[in-house]
Amino acid sequence: MTERLLGAADDLYALAVTDFTLARDALAASLKSEDKELAAAVKALRKPTVAGWAVNLFVRRESEQVDQLLDLGAALRDAQSALDGEELRALSRQRRQVTAAMATRARAVAADEGQRLTQAVLDQVEATFTAALLDEGAAVAVRSGMLVQAITVTGVGPADLTGVVALPDALGFTAPPREAPEREEEPRPVLRLVPDPERRTKERRAAKEEVAAAERAVTRAARAQRSAQRRVDDLEARLLRLRSEADELRRRVAQLEAEAEEVDDELVEAESTRDEFDAELTTAEEERDDAAEALARLERG
Secondary structure (H helix, E strand, O other): OHHHHHHHHHHHHOOOHHHHHHHHHHHHHHHOOOOHHHHHHHHOOOOOOHHHHHHHHHHHHOHHHHHHHHHHHHHHHHHHHHOOHHHHHHHHHHHHHHHHHHHHHHHHHHHHOOOOOOHHHHHHHHHHHHHHHHOHHHHHHHHHOOEOOOOOOOOOOOOOOOOOEOOHHHOOOOOOOOOOOOOOOOOOOOOOOOOOHHHHHHHHHHHHHHHHHHHHHHHHHHHHHHHHHHHHHHHHHHHHHHHHHHHHHHHHHHHHHHHHHHHHHHHHHHHHHHHHHHHHHHHHHHHHHHHHHHHHHHHHO
16 A cells, blocks of 8 residues: 555655645545555545645755755765864755745746745755755655655754655655646737837936945845855854864763773772771781780799
């Protein structure tokens, strides 16, 4: 049943988010007479959030870009484990550029399907792409194309994938590419305007002034953005190094605690041995004192 269920789920999560529930219920009803267990499993599939659906759609429409994203994530994790600061900064900068670009592209792909993504949803989409870069488990979940919600990572420990994918068996499934269905474009009305030379001159002059002002603003913003980006890259690289150092310190603390327990056991044993010799010493001293007193009495007598 697993293979049939994965195939059915793949078809359902490739649909528009607005069509999911109706298609799922219809499929479950059609399977009920043939395979009640499969029908129940299909019926239990959860409708994805808009962010989850947008990522699923992007995985199928832009599979090559998704594969490049996951390759970059593997390289980033390798660089982090190797503590290569220069490569970390370069990959961190590339990571932010890639996730932002992919989120923007995901918005365009969703728009082609008639679904507008709000900024809040777009932030969740970008967070999911970032999670796929930083966490191997999140990457596997994203590649399945069966997300029911967005993924976030804290940077401490592996990503929590509880309830993130439609089926546990989806982890390891690779959503096949699917092209957008062809749509007939409605003819647009042709508008014919009678040009006004004086008005066009004024509009052209105003447009040039706006372009010049916009270019100055772009130059200022680009300069500020580059400075801010350098700061972000440096802090991200430092954060990655500090987290690795913290992991090493935690391992060292665990090792020292284990050694302390061993020394504590040895101390208990040493104290027990010392107490035994203390008792022997006390006995020997008493016997010596008794012998000395006996000798003294003999010498006096």
